[in-house]
Amino acid sequence: MKNISILGSTGSIGVSTLEIISAHPERFRVIALTAGKNLELLVRQIKQFSPQIAVVASTEDVPRLKDLCSGQDVTILGGVEGLIAAATADETEMVVAAIVGAAGLVPTAAAIRARKDIALANKETLVTAGHLFMDLVAEFGVRLFPVDSEHSAIFQSIEGHRNEDIKKIILTASGGPFLNTPTSKLSTVTVRDALNHPNWNMGKKITIDSASMMNKGLEVIEARWLFNTPVDKIQVNIHPQSIIHSMVEYVDGCVIAQLGTPDMKAPIAYALAYPERITTGVKPLDLTTFSGLTFLNPDHDKFRCLNLAYRAITSGESMPAVMNAANEIAVAEFLGGHIGFIQIAETIERTMDAHTAHNLQSIDEVLKADLWGRETAREICKEMVH
Ligand code: NAD
Ligand code: MG
Numbered sequence: 201m202k203n204i205s206i207l208g209s210t211g212s213i214g215v216s217t218l219e220i221i222s223a224h225p226e227r228f229r230v231i232a233l234t235a236g237k238n239l240e241l242l243v244r245q246i247k248q249f250s251p252q253i254a255v256v257a258s259t260e261d262v263p264r265l266k267d268l269c270s271g272q273d274v275t276i277l278g279g280v281e282g283l284i285a286a287a288t289a290d291e292t293e294m295v296v297a298a299i300v301g302a303a304g305l306v307p308t309a310a311a312i313r314a315r316k317d318i319a320l321a322n323k324e325t326l327v328t329a330g331h332l333f334m335d336l337v338a339e340f341g342v343r344l345f346p347v348d349s350e351h352s353a354i355f356q357s358i359e360g361h362r363n364e365d366i367k368k369i370i371l372t373a374s375g376g377p378f379l380n381t382p383t384s385k386l387s388t389v390t391v392r393d394a395l396n397h398p399n400w401n402m403g404k405k406i407t408i409d410s411a412s413m414m415n416k417g418l419e420v421i422e423a424r425w426l427f428n429t430p431v432d433k434i435q436v437n438i439h440p441q442s443i444i445h446s447m448v449e450y451v452d453g454c455v456i457a458q459l460g461t462p463d464m465k466a467p468i469a470y471a472l473a474y475p476e477r478i479t480t481g482v483k484p485l486d487l488t489t490f491s492g493l494t495f496l497n498p499d500h501d502k503f504r505c506l507n508l509a510y511r512a513i514t515s516g517e518s519m520p521a522v523m524n525a526a527n528e529i530a531v532a533e534f535l536g537g538h539i540g541f542i543q544i545a546e547t548i549e550r551t552m553d554a555h556t557a558h559n560l561q562s563i564d565e566v567l568k569a570d571l572w573g574r575e576t577a578r579e580i581c582k583e584m585v586h
Pocket of ligand 1: 209
């Protein structure tokens with residue numbers, strides 16, 4: 201029996217995680233659940249999974265959640281303190297980090313310090329503070345399992361091999377909803393167009409990141425830290441069918457890939473049950489139903505965010521944290537209808553141009569850089585005429 205806390209249980213990854221857990225009650229037990237604003241769903245999850253702790257992001261929502269859970273034997277907490285309590289609960293053995301954005305940073309760091317293994321969906325954690333996180337993982341001797349499908353694929357393709365034998369990591373990308381949209385038309389695409397992802401059903405922020413390909417940029421940085429590989433050895437191939445989830449090329453010319461129907465339940469289950477494989481209900485892959493699997497290089501002029509991410513990680517230090525913060529603000533402003541789609545990249549680029557990278561030696565310093573990036577990006581968005 202593995203005891204699990206889920207940070208972000210009401211999100212897309214959180215819900216899929218609970219589906220896996222409910223299909224294997226003999227294997228997993230839920231210790232803590234946390235949510236942002238969706239109290240109704242959280243209450244349903246509390247009733248179904250009977251956690252010891254339930255947390256809501258805003259302390260103002262605690263009384264209402266307590267009301268909704270009266271008669272239930274559960275400790276209700278709120279705010280960052282609550283998230284930390286969920287992440288560090290005594291009985292918890294593994295924390296599923298599935299909060300979106302830099303908000304995942306503090307509770308995930310607390311979980312590592314409390315010696316919990318981590319199933320990491322929250323890629324922004326490694327983007328903003330990769331070196332500090334990997335140091336913490338080593339210092340506290342915990343295991344960090346990737347949930348992101350590409351990184352799970354690499355993790356599965358790398359097992360049993362030596363790091364020095366890797367020639368290249370090839371991250372695959374679907375290309376998102378605008379793969380075939382001419383660059384000149386990107387200035388008029390709507391929020392609805394951008395949310396219409398062809399292959400994956402995900403939270404809004406990552407769906408917009410997929411449309412801009414910033415998601416792939418964040419994943420390049422995530423891979424750099426997870427697999428201790430320099431970015432010049434990490435390549436992106438567009439693969440519109442999302443069947444090959446990523447590949448590793450070795451010095452002998454062999455390439456090992458992991459394939460499957462695109463469904464996050466597969467990488468989530470692998471992270472939860474590692475090294476075992478458990479049933480997931482994912483549709484079996486029948487390659488004969490595909491007329492072809494195709495691959496192409498990304499168009500860097502069209503998807504400018506991808507280059508911005510390479511630029512940020514090459515510059516290093518505080519630059520990726522600032523880039524990530526600017527992206528979070530730009531995506532929120534785009535979703536709010538205040539800036540256009542191509543202004544996402546512009547906001548990030550201008551924020552990065554205004555920043556001089558400096559060394560980050562603690563999570564507090566990362567949070568300061570993150571705040572600077574948010575404030576600067578907000579100012580830049582205000583100046584933009586949509
Ligand atoms: P989502 O928006 O569907 O869910 C996010 C969860 O975090 C929700 O439970 C929400 O209530 C909670 N949350 C949001 N802001 C919070 C805050 N400030 N404090 C506390 N809780 C907060 O997002 P998602 O699609 O499930 O993605 C979660 C993470 O996983 C992201 O980092 C994303 O990049 C990554 N990821 C997602 C997918 C996917 O298929 N959805 C795939 C790979 C990686
Ligand atoms: Mg991914």
